[in-house]
Amino acid sequence: MLALRAGRAFDGEHSVAGPVTVITENGTIKAVEQGHPDVPGAEVVDLGTATVLPGLIDTHVHLGADSENGALDRLPDFTPEHLDAVIEDGLERHLKAGVTTVRDLGDRDWSVLEQRSRHRQRVLASGPPITSPRGHCWSMGGEASGEDALRRAVRERAERRADVVKVMASGGFATPGTAVSDCQFTEQELRVVVEEAHAHGLPVTAHAHSLASVHRAVAAGVDGIEHCTCLTDRGMQAPVELMDALAEAEIAVCHTLGSTQEPPPFILEQFERAGMSLAAKIGIVGRMYDHGVKAVNGTDGGIGAPKAHGITPYALGNMVEAGIPNAVVLASATSQAARALSVSKGVLKPGWDADIIAVQGNPMRDISALHTVTTVVIGGQIVTTTLPMDRRE
Template identity: 30%
Template sequence: MIYKNLNVLDVINEKWLEHTDIEIKDGSILNMGKLSGVYEDFSYENCYMIPGLIDCHTHIFMAGDADTIGSVQSMNTTDYVLLAIKNLERHIKSGVTTIRDVGGINHYDIELKKHIKNGELLSPDLYAAGKIVTMTGGHGYFIGREADGETEVRKAVREQLKAGADLIKVISSGGVLTPGVDVNAYQFNIDELKAATEEAHKAGRKICTHCHSTQGIKNSVLAGIDSIEHATLLDREGAQMMAEAQTYMVPTLSAVDNIVKKGKDGGIPEFALKKGIDVYRKHLNSFRLALEYNIPIAMGTDAGTPLNYHGDSPREILLMVENGMGVLEAIKTSTINGAKLVGIDDKAGSISIGKNADLVIFKTNPEQQPETLLTPLQVIKRGRHIL
């Protein structure tokens, strides 16, 4: 199939390639330029094509209910699996062709991967973390693997690797959604984080960490963790550390934004709403600090948290733009930057010969009208039309 005469975004060089043809064969991009041959498709002529989006922080077993903990604790296995299948479909129809799930339930995420690879589900590519690893009583303990001390943390990470995890998720600070924990307090100590990082890296896996607290961010950088999710209370010293170590930030602006803007009337528990309001402005300031220090950023939404729905990932791009990032740079965080963080930039994240044909087409130019990102004309996954 040859798609004729499109405007194609080169995310690496941040420029549009006008009047470009794209040839797809066996799910990959075979050729680009001025092409001719059989099976030419002019349906999307003069439209705008970008790489498939990558959401680096999702929770596919959560629905975005106001009371996330209560909802999770009331579900059974069938509920979890059916919900995840629906959420995966919502993601891909929104233009997201790859996701990381960074906090699954009972390794169901790892089991679902088998069905995705077999083509049985309408889904983005899924990179699954299995169970989060957290200290006893730490943030997310109700869905995680509790562990204390260097030795036990090593074992907990090894358990996730044994189960087939693609990456490891640890907890470095308190969180908004766990009652009784302080977002300002760090949780795992540096020796525990270093042990987790060593186990992940020697197995060839990336490691990410949930972290709000200022000290927790610094501990995570010192431990060699690959990405800090949220990084809500970043200060200048921490920003300098992240920039020098090239530690990724996955800001998840959507998470707190939805809690603050929808929470009062949306039924979010009072303890979570209060913590969300307390950190909201600090979170935005941390994001702007990351821009100032040129910290590498990859897009992630925290989809599944309160009133933060799967299928809304493009809104995270709009939030980044609203808070000071250029449109093309925001798209870059959601494509090639995400691919680099996941470790798949050899096959995804940009429109290049030899890479997967994971593509999104829009009627109008998303650089000029960013809201266009919310309404894709067509999503293509490995050469297959989704819409």
């Protein structure tokens, strides 16, 4: 039993004025109390003026990717031992950023999915994304062509107990020979994937850069859209009808924001050719919020040096730049993300999983407070803390 004393809290949706004490028992949250009451039998941890909030969730990572440029291309070269080390390193980086749950949206040959229960953090996984022959990320092993093969591919994911079906609705930047402006599947093919997945109780999320592919994914009834870049031959365009449709269907949109440096030149060239820029992206993210589109935090962590694992604080910073209120931004990485993943996390209320972080300062006022994670609790256990031991009784 833990009693975490803190300056204030964010409960996954709202700010909770402090001081507060979060009490955990048997891996779940037992109570969130005002003030610092005595809690008999509890280990008291004094977090001082820190803000406590639910452990953060990154809904789009690639744990097999090593946070260096060209990471996805090198996947086939990794030995099992090296891959294990890469996965551990990635999770460690997420932990430093306060991320206690990740969803892996593309591994090679089920390598992350099969090992997903070995880790301290909660790892959900899709396995290899379903893609067209030689389509985006084909080397992960998820090629399928035609409705029968697509149904078989979904059934294989259900048998392997995948947490989600990831389908590549458009090409991608990282795979030579695929075009971000192309659609990889017809609307009917995407509908088949959704139908089969839903019949097995699995959600579907679609990687979609081109506007046409976003339209198709929405029409096919997907549960989530990754990137949602809305590329056209006139740059990035998000029509009002599309935003309304995304909001109406409550599709979880993961904008894959966040970066710590400029992309490498070969990616920058592609961005320029496609009419993409961070400023335009941030503009679309803000407009989608204004239209009621539900955003969830996801970073595409691991795929390159600018997109290393653990960049969630940067991604949430981008959302604030887009004009989204801090509480909504924080919810996108806590309660909203948890809802999209169907996990009992992301909320600081009795009965929810006791995955809790403390940050210095107040992220409801200044989102950059997320860069100073001081304590991480997973399942009611303190996993890391920078606190001196005398703060614990």
